Amino acid sequence: MKTTQINKSLIIIGESDLAYAETLVNCLTEQGYPNVAIAQDGHSIYQLLRPHYRQPEKVGALLVNENLPACQFHELCLSLACTPDAYAVPITILGTMRQSALAMQLGKQYEISQLNGMIHFLSQPVQLNELLSALRFQLAIKHERQQRLVNEALLSSELAERKVIDAKLKYLIAHDELTGLLNRQSFERHIATLIKRNQKLPKNGALLYLDIDRFSLINELEGYETGDRLLIEAVTQLRSFVTKANYLARIGSDEFCLYLDNVSQHDVRQFAESVRRALDDFKFFVENVVYNATISVGMAYLNSDKPIRHPSELIARARQACRLAKENGRNMCWEYNDNDSVLSKRHSDAYWTPLIRRALLESKFLLLYQPVVDLIQERISHYEVLLRMIGDDAGDIIGPAEFIPVAERMGLIHHVDAWVVENAIDFLATLPDFMGHVSLAVNLSSYAFQDQTLLTTIKDKLESTWVDPRRLMFEITETSAVDNFEQTRNMIVKIRALGCKFALDDFGAGFCSFSYLKKFPVDFIKIDGQFIQNLVDDETDQVLVKSIVEIAAKLGKKTIAEYVENAALVRKLQDIGIDLAQGYFFGSPSRTLQPSSTISIEALILNEHINYRGILNPFMR
Template sequence: MLNQVHKQKKIIVADADTWSCEELVKLLKSGGFTNIAVANDGSKVYEVLRLYQDNPNDLGVVIIDEDLPQCHIKEMCKSLSHENGGIFLSFIILRKEQAQEPEALGLGSEYQTYEIFKPYRFQELLQLVGFLLVLKHERFLRFQQQEKLITELSTRKLLDAKLKYMVAHDDLTGLLNRHSLEQHLRLVLHKNGKLLQNGALLFIDLDRFGLVNDIEGFDAADRLLVEVVTVIRKAVHGMGLFARIGSDELCLYLDQSSPEQAKAVSEQITRQLESFRFRVRDASYNITASIGIAMLVSPETVKHPAELISKGHQACTIAKKKGRNKIWLYCEEDQAFQERQRDAYWVPVIREALSNNRFFLAFQPIVNLQDGTISHHEVLIRMKTVDGKIITPGEFIPVAERMGLIHGIELWVIEKSIEFLAALPSRFSHVSLAINLSGNAFQDDAIVRFIQQKLEMSWVSPDRLTFEITETAAVENFDRTRIMINQLRALGCHFALDDFGAGFCSFNYLKKFPVDYVKIDGQFIRNLVDDETDQVLVRSMHQIAQRLGKKTIAEYVETPKAITILRDIGINYGQGYILGRPDPELSSQQHFLLNDIKIN
């Protein structure tokens, strides 16, 4: 329905006949159409149209004489009235007489052109103008809806494509993510199984990435990853499937690659990274990477991509342990991998033993070499398996230290040792124990409070406990170790430096550690009878310890002759199978009397 908005649209009257043009304008104004422009040739029509090029919807109808000078009506109609043009301008062509058929212009129904023959009826012309204005408005609304729908569909397709990309790629680096890498590797495994082709997975881990992350912040660390990825891409010239599977862990799969080729690519990557400098403000960082290589050999069965990635990760871990910025090829027979497999076996066994109390204590006497009396006992731990087999600590303690389980074992040993002393009859109040601590224990501030609480709750005198730490562990954490030794000594406990002589700069650290006992490493005692050099070294260790006010203990004492030599040197105490084997039944009275060994 025609309304006032429609009547405000621009109507162009194009006629070279001035009288005819004026009559049309009067007619239109009488019908309520006031927004009228007049043109006497084709160029004037285009001048008016150009004023509305940014707002074509404000145009209404063009009433044009068929003989308008400088005008190609057919071309004008084609360019301005087609429904796909978005302008929707309707044309009313004024003809002199009905001499031609309506299709004479050769335009289809999609072009909005209408013809009126002179002499035309005024009312018919006004109705046609009103109809065309309403029709143009409806066409424009339909066009807007179509454009909106197309835009929405395009946006949705773009969003879908973006989501698909994000699902498959890392949003920071643009690399494949782990899920996408595994999907590609599944296809590779299937293909390699049939075509007997080999490949190599390079597991790349940036060394000390956390240092940049902690010092410079997350934004700098993100920028570092992006720049490193760019360096690696250039180094490998776009070869292989490249993915980011962790914060600073990257994987590069090389198809049809031999071990030699994989190593060559890895070396190229490390060289490029060594020459790369990451700069943040005034700081410059040298970035290196450890690379583990896992080969995919067709005759061998790899059931899942994660298995190949895991092998690469294990190789990379060994490369880091070897000093970082190294390349390591995975090999099942490699001692380092076998050690990791042992770790994987022992971890659940140790956890189960802690949970179900499958550990127990054994006690080995430390004997005064001058009179044969027992000074104290070293506490040793044993594990009993489900089938009753006894496991010595050499099997599981190294694993516990590597895998972070030693802390729980040490707390268990301390607690059970204090409970053992508290349960002894009063006539055994002279019995004291020596407990081994790992270097990790000295990084735990809570362990001193734990020991103090257990002693206070059990009423066990602190001087009945001696704590032992190996020389190498003490040196690794020198300052922290010395602080904790002083704290435990302040409680009243004693301290022993174990395996003395096994490390470097032993005498230098000996004078700095406030220990009560020095346990001479067994490597100097085993061949003491036949090796004069060992005798000289043991004598010098004892003399220096004695000058510093510390008592000496010889480990691995196995023969009566060794006892005699140690007594002659002046060693205070001895420990070994000849003096007493580790025994869980310390409650037997004979363990607290003079040892049956005759020391002559």
């Protein structure tokens, strides 16, 4: 409260001599106290105070003559000046004759009030300066007491608010704000306690992982607020299944965990199915649109053969089972099984992914080269580039079947494709001039043509190494080409425009080959090995391969047979009219190239006939 506000408070002058009272009023007014009232007896004082009963802070002080008629000074001081609260009204008594009597009547309260400055005596005749000083002092004390009360009230309010905030923070630390369920951290603490208990006192227990199906679709169509409302209503449905022995938590956007304690596996299955049916019957209304909020449920058991030591292990198992429920059609329950093939594949992904990344960073990949032989001209047409990974153990070479599927699933295949392309071109660039005729066929993954940077990578690498694009061929499987026909075809056209060649690998495996073959801009057709391996004895394979050769010849494309491993098969391929062949009969994949591009097929056949490969050298300079 500012000084001007203090001066505006009511000052009551208790004086029966009206002329003297008005003198005091004029003096106080001149000193800046505009709100001064006169009471000519004790009753008038109470009449002036009565309007301010509910606003005692507006009464500043009382100046009372000790001889004021009908004034009970004992009662006046006791009710106004001696109250312990901040709204006590200070009293200055003009005259000292009543001091002793008042002290006796009030006793201890008188001493306290005097010490606090709430009761003050001025000797008669009163000096105006002394009166003004006493008034200022008492008003200042009253203001200080009022300010202290305000501060205490504010402090009390702040403390109360802080307690509410602290309580809310403690709640939010352990609970999800939207649904009021346990959050993941709090849920894991409860599960950790149960796991420790289970180690000493084994009990059956199960964790259900619940995931609302296609929740993101509702978010996208109706907005996040509607999605939140769906979550709240779905949780209301789930709460009806929860008892004091269960724990229900929200651990993700639309993912929940429910722990069931001391239940058999049969009961868990029935319980999970009941929850699933309840959500399946649940209808969620958005204006005139009705949504069915189904859930997928994964189940994992605490008392499994494989011991669980941390809550995250149990949650991970239930989550994997829930994922399988989604992959197998959604709106169903699925039990975790260590021997599940899909889970084994995920474990494989987790194992191989860091190894693939390290191989890319540290160049722990290896390129091998297998010759592809022209059966008519008896020379090596080109080499197929085959990718391997170098293992941690000395001499350990890992085949692509181990890591390529993982790279495709984990989004690393584009990096692997780029590594192979760049290193194959680098290899061509390092060959001496007398081997400038050597060309390579590089296998590209089924995802390669979805990578928009592939064309730029090939073009930039060819330009930086000065390698003739005609020495580079790319192989793509028929199935991957057909799956993304237009996109793949457009990319092939652009890469062939650089000067590179293309081969359609595993031709015949897609069962729809001929309808696409005439539209596909490739130079070679590599017949799938399943038609080649039994070609000598299987007449059906012979008919199919002959038809492929005839169609390829009509379209101006050359044919390549793979998995060629014996002389009889070579003879049959020559009879049918296959242009090129590849297989262990001509050479296994190697880190080095053959010393000559010319090869004697008769020498190879003779070597096989006498069962000794080293007698005749089939490679001639």
